[in-house]
Amino acid sequence: MIHLLINATVLTMDTSLPVAQALAVKDGRIVEVGGTDEVLWLREADYEVVDLEGRTVVPGFIDPHNHFSIGAFETLWADCRGARSVADVQRTLAAAARETPAGAWVRGVGYDHHVLGVHPTRGDLDAAVPDRPALVMHFSHHQCVANSRALAEAGVARATPDPPGGEIARDKSGEPTGLLFERAMSRAETASREAWEARFTEVARAASRRYAALGLTAIQDAAVTPAMARRYADARAAGALAIEVGEVMVGARGWFERPDDAAPGSLKVFVDGGYRCAMRVLRDGAPRTSGFLFYTREELTALLLAAWRADRNVVCHAIGNLGIETAVGAIEDAVRTMPEGRARVRIDHAIFLTAALIARIADLGVWVVAQPSFLWDRGGAPAPDRATDETIRVRPFASALRAGVRQAFSSDYPCGSNAPLVGIAAAVTRTSREGRVAAPEEALSASAALEAYTLSAARAAGIDAVAGSLESGKRADLLVLSSNPLECSATQLASIQVLETWMKGVRLNQP
Numbered sequence: 001m002i003h004l005l006i007n008a009t010v011l012t013m014d015t016s017l018p019v020a021q022a023l024a025v026k027d028g029r030i031v032e033v034g035g036t037d038e039v040l041w042l043r044e045a046d047y048e049v050v051d052l053e054g055r056t057v058v059p060g061f062i063d064p065h066n067h068f069s070i071g072a073f074e075t076l077w078a079d080c081r082g083a084r085s086v087a088d089v090q091r092t093l094a095a096a097a098r099e100t101p102a103g104a105w106v107r108g109v110g111y112d113h114h115v116l117g118v119h120p121t122r123g124d125l126d127a128a129v130p131d132r133p134a135l136v137m138h139f140s141h142h143q144c145v146a147n148s149r150a151l152a153e154a155g156v157a158r159a160t161p162d163p164p165g166g167e168i169a170r171d172k173s174g175e176p177t178g179l180l181f182e183r184a185m186s187r188a189e190t191a192s193r194e195a196w197e198a199r200f201t202e203v204a205r206a207a208s209r210r211y212a213a214l215g216l217t218a219i220q221d222a223a224v225t226p227a228m229a230r231r232y233a234d235a236r237a238a239g240a241l242a243i244e245v246g247e248v249m250v251g252a253r254g255w256f257e258r259p260d261d262a263a264p265g266s267l268k269v270f271v272d273g274g275y276r277c278a279m280r281v282l283r284d285g286a287p288r289t290s291g292f293l294f295y296t297r298e299e300l301t302a303l304l305l306a307a308w309r310a311d312r313n314v315v316c317h318a319i320g321n322l323g324i325e326t327a328v329g330a331i332e333d334a335v336r337t338m339p340e341g342r343a344r345v346r347i348d349h350a351i352f353l354t355a356a357l358i359a360r361i362a363d364l365g366v367w368v369v370a371q372p373s374f375l376w377d378r379g380g381a382p383a384p385d386r387a388t389d390e391t392i393r394v395r396p397f398a399s400a401l402r403a404g405v406r407q408a409f410s411s412d413y414p415c416g417s418n419a420p421l422v423g424i425a426a427a428v429t430r431t432s433r434e435g436r437v438a439a440p441e442e443a444l445s446a447s448a449a450l451e452a453y454t455l456s457a458a459r460a461a462g463i464d465a466v467a468g469s470l471e472s473g474k475r476a477d478l479l480v481l482s483s484n485p486l487e488c489s490a491t492q493l494a495s496i497q498v499l500e501t502w503m504k505g506v507r508l509n510q511p
């Protein structure tokens, strides 16, 4: 059957025909983009005319840095994102423990120590869940709190030294408080997911439909363990994934560890920490460094070259200016040996930039995958415990674009809001959900933000030959929106509705 979508405003992202009225879809592909009359000529014996009555059609949104294999479980794990106090966290975990099957860890997600005023302790968690391992993840997913049973199972005791690239928080007497940073949480975090992961096909089926309803038609899971790669294969074989999910691999020993044992495919490398990313700031006129840096420039160069020689792409997580500088320096060194590696590496997050780093990234021509939705979720200011430095710019989207940086957007969900229209709105308004405006001079136009979440995202993910724009021959992954993001006011962007999601030419039912 040929589907003729007519009387629309089609924002194609194709520079040769940026706006059209209609398009034709057959066998999952776009076969024509143009005016309503010319598309109606393509009627065949078996056809459907879809009169869109002036609504807007855009390419399906693409999220090249999403944690689907974590976010998919959100309906099963204890949701601590709304917790206002440690008592709230305790109540939520205690209730979750009653629902958690035997053998599985009680797992909570998303607490925010700024809201709670403190981090919970192992004692707080023991009071809520005394008899089995429990762990609650910080919203950043780079630190967590474990109860005593969980610490024991993960082998974290008083005598355990801090691992390189991690820290076991301790009280004055030297006893672990339960709070684990970065590589110190590897064993506990990995163990806390294990039993749950058996239900991946079931949760992925529902989650991929929720993603589609938000307008996402293709994503990349930015951290897939070898075990999860096998779960993905099962989910695909069962036809559970309603959208396209690409996989970026990490090793089995924990997300932040060296990915030596990662499954084949694109590789994820954490260059620095998350909430405690590697920063170098001027304080009282003197440079000071803070946070976790997992690789030296030389180590990272060697890792990049080894990956490229094995035909692997590399996604470098780098957040702090020192982390980004390390990544940029290593990429510069590696492309001197293998110039073609330039197309095989990207930098994800790149939050704390400087003018010098922006220029070096633009020169390299590598993709940067940034997350505007954090401006909405958490405001744009650096965390209060991080010294500010006038040369550091936080999420400088407009400066980066002006300098020629190849910039795509993503959500980092569940760390940031999953809805692309929220991210687009945040990039345009620079405004948080509480109304806080951050560096408004770094705002993008709606069309630049839309491109960053469609065509640029497809390019960063390496799928632009088939997705990211509405052109003949590409996959018919498209959305019907309630209004035109290029014409509505900036404040209305986040409330635009995704009325229909078409994936490979099939209209998905909204869940």
Ligand SMILES: [Zn+2]
Pocket (backbone or CB within 6 Å): 065, 067, 222, 412
């Ligand atoms: Zn991430």
